[in-house]
Amino acid sequence: MKSIKLLFTLLFVVGFISIGFGQGEITGSAHDFSGGFTWNTNGEICNVCHAPHNNKAAVAGSPLWNHSRTTETFIMYDENVQSGTMQASLEAEPLGVSKLCLSCHDGSINLGAFGMTVLGADSAGINNDRMTSHALVGTDLSNDHPISFLYDAQLVIDDQNGASNPQLADPTINPVLALLSGTNTVECSSCHDVHNNGPSSANSLLRVDNIGSLLCKTCHLK
Ligand code: HEC
Ligand code: HEC
Ligand code: HEC
Numbered sequence: 375m376k377s378i379k380l381l382f383t384l385l386f387v388v389g390f391i392s393i394g395f396g397q398g399e400i401t402g403s404a405h406d407f408s409g410g411f412t413w414n415t416n417g418e419i420c421n422v423c424h425a426p427h428n429n430k431a432a433v434a435g436s437p438l439w440n441h442s443r444t445t446e447t448f449i450m451y452d453e454n455v456q457s458g459t460m461q462a463s464l465e466a467e468p469l470g471v472s473k474l475c476l477s478c479h480d481g482s483i484n485l486g487a488f489g490m491t492v493l494g495a496d497s498a499g500i501n502n503d504r505m506t507s508h509a510l511v512g513t514d515l516s517n518d519h520p521i522s523f524l525y526d527a528q529l530v531i532d533d534q535n536g537a538s539n540p541q542l543a544d545p546t547i548n549p550v551l552a553l554l555s556g557t558n559t560v561e562c563s564s565c566h567d568v569h570n571n572g573p574s575s576a577n578s579l580l581r582v583d584n585i586g587s588l589l590c591k592t593c594h595l596k
């Protein structure tokens with residue numbers, strides 16, 4: 375009897391530890407705007423980006439979107455500037471999901487520009503609540519890791535450039551597949567989890583802990 379009790383206690387402790395420390399969550403993360411922001415009068419977390427009703431726009435992969443979206447024109451990754459050897463074909467502009475991130479991270483829209491309540495009028499936010507910190511990515515993406523391109527089996531072949539050993543991991547299976555966005559494209563959300571559900575020790579909301587560059591090595595066979 376005693377040993378059964380002990381077993382249950384142990385199971386409970388192990389379970390508690392894995393819930394408490396195994397995964398991050400949005401509460402308390404950089405994307406928890408529930409406290410300290412004068413524009414977030416209802417103190418909710420999800421509401422800044424999603425609303426249960428009357429959402430602003432349908433965006434593939436991001437249900438019930440509730441935040442204003444950027445209308446900026448972006449400069450995409452440029453292999454000539456970076457002296458790269460990209461084989462992938464980039465879209466002319468960031469695709470939908472990445473544009474959602476850029477709607478705050480390009481600095482053009484107030485963080486508080488979201489539908490405030492389920493029935494209330496939209497808030498334009500406060501003019502000085504735009505992103506200015508280290509987290510400002512801006513509209514020039516030419517010096518950032520390329521986004522918004524198809525990562526498929528053909529790209530792996532093209533990227534080999536005639537050599538026998540692949541330089542990119544197979545995108546049709548996990549772990550790479552799980553990092554790709556809706557139509558198997560690489561987006562901001564390939565590396566970041568906006569809800570901070572990644573490993574506990576990671577900073578920057580990373581999907582894969584980048585100690586030893588494990589995130590990079592998930593896709594790049596280097
Ligand atoms: C800072 C903006 C932001 C906040 C805050 C936010 N989300 Fe999201 N959410 C996104 C984006 C962007 C996507 C689509 C891309 C992705 O999944 O990374 C998304 C996708 C989702 C999805 C569909 C895909 C999936 O991951 O299951 C659900 C469900 C969701 N969010 C629920 C929530 C809930 C519940 C909350 C509050 C606890 C919340 N979100 C807070 C930005 C946000
Ligand atoms: C989700 C998969 C994925 C992850 C994670 C990833 N990359 Fe990439 N990366 C790619 C793909 C695919 C390309 C395009 C390769 C091509 O077209 O030849 C690329 C392109 C690049 C390029 C440009 C290559 C060139 O020839 O111009 C560099 C440099 C690079 N990645 C470095 C990194 C680093 C550093 C990390 C970690 C911080 C990383 N990548 C994480 C998939 C990924
Ligand atoms: C509603 C506005 C908003 C949206 C939408 C949004 N972010 Fe953020 N994000 C912020 C703010 C504000 C910060 C915190 C800036 C600071 O620390 O000063 C932040 C911080 C971050 C950080 C840094 C975290 C850290 O540990 O310092 C990353 C990475 C990030 N966001 C990625 C994303 C990605 C990827 C998306 C889309 C999937 C996204 N964000 C969507 C507003 C947003």
Ligand code: HEC
Nearest residue numbers: 472475476479508509510511519521561562564565578584
């Ligand atoms: C290939 C992977 C990859 C992609 C794609 C990617 N990021 Fe990141 N990002 C990282 C890594 C890794 C870090 C952490 C860098 C570090 O700690 O030095 C980071 C850091 C950040 C930070 C924190 C900056 C800081 O100085 O603390 C923000 C904000 C951010 N990314 C936003 C974005 C947005 C927005 C997009 C899409 C436009 C994006 N990222 C696309 C890998 C990526």
